[in-house]
Structure formats: structure tokens, C-alpha cells
Amino acid sequence: MMPIEINSEIGRLRRVLLHRPNGELENLIPEYLGRLLFDDIPYLVIAQKEHDTFASILKDNGAEVVYLEDLAADVLDDDAIREKFLDEFFEESGITSKGLKESLKTYFENMSPKEAVLKLMSGIRRDEIKIKNYTLADIIDDDYPFYIDPMPNLYFTRDPAACIGNGLTINRMATAARKRESLFIKYIYENHPMFKENGLKLWYDRSQPFSIEGGDELVLNDKIVAIGCSERTSPQAIELTARNLFRDSYFEKVLVFELPKSRAFMHLDTVFTMVDYDKFTIHPGVEGPLSIYEISKYSEDEIYIEHKTLPLDEILKEALGLPSVRLIKCGNGDVIASGREQWNDGSNTLAIAPGVVVTYDRNYITNEALKENGVKVIAIPSSELSRGRGGPRCMSMPLYREPVLW
């Protein structure tokens, strides 16, 4: 089994990257929720229980679950790599003073790699560190409680990177709140024995200046990738990804979905996910005519771009060469149920095999509609996890899916 192979959204899931929510959620307070992209504060113990249920279901259905924090700890076991990582991490956390950086390093010195990783993810409060040689900025009482911000969105492993074919995009995140997440992935990709020197391709790199997030990247089949051009994902990043894919893979087309630039349409997978060969869940708001751009491979280094305005079902039928497709509406078309369930990521399903999906239990109207359409639904508890505004697809980064036969 290759370390990475993703040629669809629905092939049987065999290996997946998760992050178990941890101390970062306990460092959320109302004052900074908006900036940290949360609408509420989850209760950690229950969030962890719900997440463990999610992981068990994936395992019981044949997927190996690997945790971001474990892979990162493996990598930080090497002292030289740890030193380099900490330098970059502190820099990206906005630590400018030499004295503070040194004191932070001392703080981490006696921690095991796993403790250090969990601490970096959780954030570091000002009262945790004694600074030897401080600057005015380090000690001035400006009421801001952190030297290092918490990273509460880490359990949405879908976004900082995305696997396509035998490679991945390591993403430049759109917001400061999530920027450092892909630094962990970069170090894992470059240094972890599971990935390094395995011939894996890099379709996009976080050092590029344009943002892209994995929630916008959907692998429809082994030729076509759909990418949302959204609040989070820029046209420049999409084009660069397309060019790299066309140069070095079997992918031939990138379908760019132009999304409204608003939080309700945060990522393509917020409004639309694939659940079977010809079935999709959708936010009712994307059913009508959509503006899409088809980027196609023309030659090794040339592309052409075509603009079309078509209803979603037409786009998908044409792209996948299907006689018909079924769009299953979040909330089954009821205006209140769809508003409520869309808020809790009712359209954000994770397919673990063709026609088998993991969803949140609270979206029971959408789940019923899926079942009526012949989809097997495995619903997980979701009281706390849903408060971060992402569903089962957002909470998972598939590394390996079995090929599907079309």
C-alpha cells in the first residue's frame, strides 16, 4: 500500500489522518472566539469521547487511523529537527524577542516529544513562562493572555493539506488562526519515514503566497479534481495546483466552483459532498445555476480555461459521464430543517465506501433523506464536535482509499 493514494471521494477508506481534540479547546474564551473561527466553546471531555467514537467507527470499518500529534511527535524526536521546527513555529506565532524565544525553548527542554507537540497545539499562556531577558513588549500588561495562540481548529485535519493521487497539497491557510497547522504537515511530509523518500508528489506548497484549504479540494475521480474558489481558496493557488497536477499525474481536469465569499459557504465541502457513484449531498443554495471554470490540460505546460454557467447536476453528469445524478438536499428541502442542519454541517459527510457515509447524528432529517436514497448512514454523536463548524469530512484527511470501479 502506497503511503498516499486518493483517486476518489468514495473509495473504501483504508488510512486516514485525524487529530484528537485536546488542550487547545480549553484555551478558548469568548473574547477571541471569532478570530479563532469558533462560535462556541466545546466541552473537551465530551468532544474527545465523540471523537473517539468517530475514530473507532473508522477503524471498525477497515481504516487505519493515524494521529497528527503522533506523527509530529515521531518527527520531533530528532533533536536537530525539533530545534528547527521550534524556530519556525515560534516565528510563525509572532514571537520576535530573543529572550522570550530562549525562555520558551527552555520550557520545552524537558518535555517528551508528544508532550511538546500537545503543548504547542494547546497554546502557551503568559503566566506559564518566566522570561530571563525580556523586552517591554514581552511583559507589558496588555490583557492578552497568550504568548502562543491555541490551535483549536486542528481537529479539522481536512484543511491544512489534501491528498490527490499519489501526492498532496500542503496548504497556505487563509487565516492567521490556522496558518501554523500546515507547518506540522510540512515537517511530517519531509521527515516522517511513512512519507519521506516515497516518491510522493507535492502539488502545492505552503511557501507560496496564495491561500488554499483542503475543504475546497474534492477528488471526483482519477481524472478530475473539483476545487472551490472560496473565501479561503484563491484562483492563483487553484491554477498552480492544476498546472502541477497536469505536469506530473494522470489528472486532466480541474473544475473550479465559484462560491460566494461568506462563512456559510466556507469551503466546497461545506455545501457539497460525494456519497456514492452518482449521489451527492448539497446545501440547497448551490442547486441552481453555478459559475464554474473548467481548467484542462492542453499540453505538458499549457492549459485552457473555459467558463460555464450550469446547474450542479448538469456539471456533475458531464464531468463524471453519468446519465443522471441524485442531489440529496440538506434538511430534505424543508426551509427550517435545512437552515438548522446546514449550520451543523449536514452536507458535510465522509464517505468511507461507495454509498456508506459517516455523518453527525443531530442532522437526523438529512440522515433520513440519505437513507431514503439508499445510502448507509453511520451517525456519530456530535453535541460538542459540531461547535467548531465542521463535519465528519472536515475532521478527516484520507491518506489511502481503495480504487473504485466506474
Ligand SMILES: NC(=O)NCCC[C@H](N)C(=O)O
Ligand atoms: N472543511 C471544512 O469546512 N472545515 C471546517 C473548518 C471549520 C473551522 N472552524 C474554520 O473556520 O476553519
